Amino acid sequence: MSTKMKGRMDPAVSPVVGVLLMLVVTIIIAAVVSGFAGGLVDNKDKTPQASIDAILTQSTTFGNEYELVFKHLGGDPINTKNVQLITTWTNSTGVTNYQRTSAPSYNDTTSFEYRSGSESNYTLSELNTHYSYNGTDTYYNEPYLVVPGDTPADGTGLETELWWGNYIFKSGDVAKISTTNMGLEKDYTAIWGSGGVQSENEATPVIKNFQYLTENDILNVKLIDSLSGGTIYEKNVNVRG
Known part of the structure; x- marks a missing residue:
């Protein structure tokens, strides 16, 4: 059964x-x-994760003026080609100054001299630094990667490789926005030995209306990853005297 x-x-x-x-x-x-x-x-x-610091302080390059310095303290390498740098500050009357910095576009068909004798194919109107010195025009994009003994448009060593958008920002690196980019007028007589020559950035500066910042004003700095839309870094930077 x-x-x-x-x-x-x-x-x-x-x-x-x-x-x-x-x-x-x-x-x-x-x-x-x-x-x-x-x-x-x-x-x-995925948004890059990194420890970064930003300091707005008196320039070590151009005497008693200011410079904004970024330091990569550790974490993921950051491709500046994919990063938007946003700066914001509000003056005593409540007016907010906002500026966005991006990597310049590359153009295969058009070139220009970013300094005498040196050519580039990046879109000129997208470069945020343009100044003249003794009749010579110079163009580049900041913040630039700091390499000892080199600058982003001096005709020697690394050139466009130091421009914002063209380098990987990794642990131990330093990037800088010099006073030339801030929209300030500067007498270079004592530095360059040329009588009374002044230079002022004629392009869109990284910090809008920087010349009106005063000691103890607060500058908000953000690094936004363009691919993910996430915030890599944000800090309220105190303007130091």
Whole structure:
């Protein structure tokens, strides 16, 4: 009798087990596909994580004027090509000064001299630093990567490689916005040995209306990842005397 019952139960049990197995397999495949797709999205849109500091202080390059210095203290390397630098500050009357800095676009068909004898294919109107000295025009994009003994448009060493948008900002690196970019007028007589020559940035400065900042004003600085839209870094920087 037991044998007969077993024989009757087998046909009923087998379809149920088969359906359950198919359901389990389907769930596993769906989970694997979902995890893989999620991993692709996470990798594509991940915001770089890094420890950075920003200081707005008196310039070590141009005497008693100011410069904004970024220091990468550790964490992910940051491709400045994919980063928006945003600066904001509000004056005593409540007027907010906002400025966004991006990487310049590369143009294969058009070139220009970013300094005498040196050409570049980056879109001139997108470079944020333009000044003249003794009749020579110079163009580049800040913040520039600090390399000892080199500057971003001096005709020697690294040139466009130091421009914002063209370098990877990694642990130990320093990037700088010099006073030339701040929209300030500066007498270079004592530095360059040329009588009464003045230079002023004629392009869009990194900090709007910087010349009106006073000691103890607060400058908000943000680094935004263009790919993910996430904030890499933000700090309220106190203007130091």
